[in-house]
Amino acid sequence: MKTRILFSVLMISGLSVFAQDDNNLVNNGGFEQVTGKLKKGKSIALAKGWTSPTPDAADLYSRTLKEGEAAAPVNPKGNEAPAEGNNYAGVTMFSYGDKSARTYIMTELIGPLKAGIKYCVRFDVSLADLSKYAVNNIGAHVSKKPFSFEDKGKTILAETHVKNSKNKVFNATYGWETVCAVFTANGGEKYLTIGNFSPTKETKNEKVEKPKGNAQQIPVAYYYVDNVQVFQLDSIEQCMCEKKDKIEAATVIVDEEYASNKDYKLEEKIAHEKVFFTHLSVELNPLGLAAINEIVSLLQNNPDLVIEIHAHVDPSEAALATKNDQAKDLAKRRGEAVIKQIEKAGIASNRLMLVVDEDKSPVATGDTESDKAKNRRVEFKMR
Numbered sequence: 001m002k003t004r005i006l007f008s009v010l011m012i013s014g015l016s017v018f019a020q021d022d023n024n025l026v027n028n029g030g031f032e033q034v035t036g037k038l039k040k041g042k043s044i045a046l047a048k049g050w051t052s053p054t055p056d057a058a059d060l061y062s063r064t065l066k067e068g069e070a071a072a073p074v075n076p077k078g079n080e081a082p083a084e085g086n087n088y089a090g091v092t093m094f095s096y097g098d099k100s101a102r103t104y105i106m107t108e109l110i111g112p113l114k115a116g117i118k119y120c121v122r123f124d125v126s127l128a129d130l131s132k133y134a135v136n137n138i139g140a141h142v143s144k145k146p147f148s149f150e151d152k153g154k155t156i157l158a159e160t161h162v163k164n165s166k167n168k169v170f171n172a173t174y175g176w177e178t179v180c181a182v183f184t185a186n187g188g189e190k191y192l193t194i195g196n197f198s199p200t201k202e203t204k205n206e207k208v209e210k211p212k213g214n215a216q217q218i219p220v221a222y223y224y225v226d227n228v229q230v231f232q233l234d235s236i237e238q239c240m241c242e243k244k245d246k247i248e249a250a251t252v253i254v255d256e257e258y259a260s261n262k263d264y265k266l267e268e269k270i271a272h273e274k275v276f277f278t279h280l281s282v283e284l285n286p287l288g289l290a291a292i293n294e295i296v297s298l299l300q301n302n303p304d305l306v307i308e309i310h311a312h313v314d315p316s317e318a319a320l321a322t323k324n325d326q327a328k329d330l331a332k333r334r335g336e337a338v339i340k341q342i343e344k345a346g347i348a349s350n351r352l353m354l355v356v357d358e359d360k361s362p363v364a365t366g367d368t369e370s371d372k373a374k375n376r377r378v379e380f381k382m383r
Contacts, residue, residue, distance in 0.1 A: 025109045025119075026192065029228040031060060031087040038062055041069040041076075044089055049107050053147035053193060054154055056101040059090035061224070073336060077218065078129030079343065081336045083176040083226035084325045090128070093196040094135040094203055094221035101154045104195035106146060109230060113142070115187025120239035121162040122180035123194060123228040127173045129344075132217040133205045134171035137198040138179055139163030142189045158197045164241075169206050174340065175283055176226065180241025182233065194225060212346040267382045269298060270307060275338055275378040280317060280326040282333045284341060288378075292338060295380055296345040306383040308353045310361075311335030314375035318359040332356045338378045353383055 033048040042057035044050050052058045063086045065071040072088065073081040082088045092103045113119060121142065127134050139160035147156055162181040164170075170177055196203060210217055233239055264272070273295050275288035284292070299305055311331040320327035335354045343349055364371035 023231040025111060025113075025230040025232075026107060026228045027110055028107070029123075030082075030085045030226060031089055032085045034060070034062070034087070038065065038070050039068065041090075043070060044105055047087070047089070050089070051106055053104055053106045053149070054101065054156065055149055056092075056103050056154065058092075058103040058105045060087065061090060062087045073340065076130075077222050077224075078131070078173065079340050080126050080128070080174075080224050081333055081340070083124045083126075084328065085226075088224045088226035090222060090224055091195055092220050092222050093138055094133055094200070094205055096133065096205075096219050098155075098200055100220050102156075102196055104147070104156055104193055105225065106191060106193040107228070108146070109190050109192060111190075112144075113183075113185035113187065113189040114232075115185060117185050118233045119183050119185060119230055120180065120233050120241075121183045121192070121230050122178055122239070122241060124176040124178050124226045125170055126176045126224045126226075127170055127208070128218075128222040128224060129173045129211050130215055130218050131173070131208055131222045132219045133221040134169050134208050135196065135206075135221040136167045136169045136204045137163065137196045137202070138170055138223065139194070139197065140179070141193045141195075141197055142183055142185075143191045143193065144188045146191045147193060156193070156195065156197055157199060160197045169204055170223065171206055171208065173208070173211075174344075175337070178241055180239060182239050192228070192230060194228070211344060266298065266302065266305075270295065270380045270382050273380055275334075276373060277334055277376045277378075279372070279376070280320070280324070280330065282330070282337045284337060288338075289341070292341050296342055296347060299342070299347050299351060300345075306351045306353065308355050308381045308383050309335050309338055310355045310357050310379040310381060311338075312357050312361065312375055312377050312379070313359050314372040315359045315362065316372060317376065331358050334378055 027049045028047060031047040034046050035048055036046045038046055038060060041059045043060045044052055044058040047060050061070050061072040061075055063072040069076060073079050089105050091105060121140055125138060140162040141158050142161045161183050164179055273291040275291050311334045313331045317327050317330055339352050342352060362375045364374040
């Protein structure tokens with residue numbers, strides 16, 4: 001077996017926006033603080049500081065629940081691990097023919113915005129797997145007064161202050177994408193509302209391919225929402241929303257290939273496939289997806305096969321676990337990302353056993369970027 005290491009250097013000026021928690025004007029931006037017992041859908045009001053300003057309430061999900069309407073990562077709308085922490089919200093951004101009401105989430109900021117000051121407003125979204133549609137016009141509205149049932153009824157039509165610069169259709173059902181923009185305050189704005197504020201005829205929609213399995217698609221564009229932030233800018237670089245603004249001196253991806261065409265035993269074939277990650281990331285790159293496809297093929301051709309998914313981080317990532325939200329539960333989230341991708345191919349969850357190894361079993365003990373890259377991995381073993 002030979003190993004190829006691919007380097008891609010990414011230099012970022014200024015501070016990472018992921019270090020803004022202390023300055024975040026959104027109280028409970030990750031929906032982690034919950035008052036009351038979460039059991040069912042339409043329960044966004046249980047997230048401290050959040051509400052729905054229209055009669056149809058948005059949803060709240062938590063991976064503290066093992067199953068049910070409000071569980072995560074698996075729930076009736078799809079399968080997605082939180083971007084951070086345990087919880088996230090769920091919002092209907094569009095329905096075909098307006099047959100289902102849109103939903104919105106709203107919160108009062110910790111303090112009013114100051115006139116003429118620039119703020120970064122950002123949040124993460126993920127299209128739910130069972131959505132039949134994906135749409136653009138996903139954004140946020142910043143206002144001095146809260147919306148109410150009486151003001152707007154079931155749909156809020158208002159100016160979208162924050163959305164993607166190209167107003168792209170957010171169609172990724174795996175992982176999280178960021179909606180983000182710089183907002184210059186008029187002064188006195190105190191409320192942030194997230195949703196689709198554009199008329200249906202002005203909202204572009206795309207049909208989403210039906211996922212494998214027996215689950216039926218829902219004729220809406222439904223998005224999970226997490227990691228909501230509003231903070232004052234010291235420099236525009238802090239709000240470069242459509243670039244990879246994570247802190248990393250270099251991106252290193254490892255690709256391993258067979259050195260010969262010899263016949264391998266099933267156990268060896270499974271052990272050969274590995275998924276490697278960039279620093280502090282859970283995103284699956286093309287090389288990782290190719291490895292997962294090989295594992296899926298082996299599982300499909302061997303119906304009784306059960307495998308263990310071993311998830312790892314490198315020591316530098318482990319050291320950041322108590323300081324950086326990107327590093328929290330990183331190994332577990334990597335393993336969950338791989339499992340989710342395998343399950344999308346129709347593989348039953350009881351054939352996939354997650355083992356979180358953290359940094360306890362390094363394959364390289366040096367401190368070079370290539371050594372770190374080899375340790376940022378998910379491995380597979382026959383059970």
